[in-house]
Amino acid sequence: MSFFIRELITMLILVFFDVPVFAMSAGIGDLSFAVRFPLLFRVQLGEVMNSTSTQFVSSRRMGMYDPIHQMGMWEENFKPNANPNAPAALIIPVHASLDNQSEDTSHGSLDTPGKYEQGTSKPSDKVQRRLAQNREAARKSRLRKKAYVQQLEASRLKLMQLEQELERARQQGLYTGAGVDSAYPGYGGSLNAGIVAFDMEYGHWIDEQNRQICELRAALNAHRSDVELRILVESGMNHYSQLFRMKAAASKADVFYVMSGMWRTPSERFFLWIGGFRPSELLKLDPLTEQQWAFVCNLKQACQQAEDALKQGLDKLQHTLAEAVASGHLGEGNYIPQVAAAMEKLEALVSFVNQADHLRQETLLQMSHNLTTRQAARGLLALGEYFQRLRALSSLWATRPREPA
């Protein structure tokens, strides 16, 4: 509603300050303005029509083609009626200034714009200057209108797209067994905006991932050059970085959601390790040389040591959390202080999920830096396809024939 009021006020100001009327059409750009303000335009048109008959726009301000055509369009769709019940506050100012304008002019036609009240037939310098200004302003108005319409079109497409994605995310949520609005009573019916956004972004991420895997597979099969493969490897690495950034934001919004793995498919969830895949799983490679075999072995061992340490830290967190929740006398019925104390411990969970993602990222980085480009590409492809297979397994599982109840 405030948008309409803003538009209206803008229009009123423009009219008041003697700005060429066609400027009013700028930023409005379509018939919907007249739809929203039929009263205004009826009066406006009516006023002008009363004063000038058929060429209803004949003030020196309105001697321009474009706004006249626009007004023509509007008139075709909205027959001017006098509406005595129109809100006076809105209508009167426009009424008044248009009155002034139409008084100023003679009954000009489109062909003779800019006639003065003095009735001179030869346009003076001042008039010429004004004409040039008006032409320029009209041009700008046309450009603005064009830009506005393009913006509207883009927004409309975006809105359709978002609606589709929301529907898809909702369906995917149902399919994976949960969504933000179903299986978690803790959400209390209100959607966590950060999580909804994450779900949608993750959907996009998967689509892009599938596309990149195809491209990688095609490039390897076609024996593309190392330079081209390197580009694909870098894109793949950046894509994973993007996922970790998304997860960091989602963890801040709701760390339990990320840790639950509800944003992934069921079979992936089965293998979940602190909110994602186990870093050492990355190392499903067939290195060609002995040197690389040693490197991969060392990396795998370091990875597993880091994983063990992190898991033990998480176990300790779980233990201290349980202690905090169970402290005091269980059975007393008043447990607000214990629950409040436990809340503080939960913050630490975010740092664990972040650290697990850090391990994943570092493992990927080490792999990418210490193997040949071709091997790194093959490694990324293997990893990507592995998760594709897991997701396919989930699909198959979801659609398996079941015994009728």
Added chain:
Amino acid sequence: MDKVTRYASEQGVVIFSKSSCCLCYTVTILFRDLGVQPRVYEIDHDPECREIEKALVRLGCSAPVPAVFIGGKLVGSTNEVMSLHLSGSLVPLIRPYQAQPSAI
């Protein structure tokens, strides 16, 4: 801060920690798995806890705890330690201080 540099040099591997910090525990476990006995200072039991925190951050540690020093030099917090380990650079750093040979 004097206290920090003093504590940091007291042993080969020194970890500034807090008793409630489970990531600190993670880092301690990692060093133990690598055959090192780190010296762990729980700064929340120190009356000058706030100053120590500030000093650690000023020295360049991304988080006040855990703050890991090897051979008196600041290595960093959890992120830095993990990165070093995965890149294979952590073990050479702690080799002089390993009580028993690590599995690597």
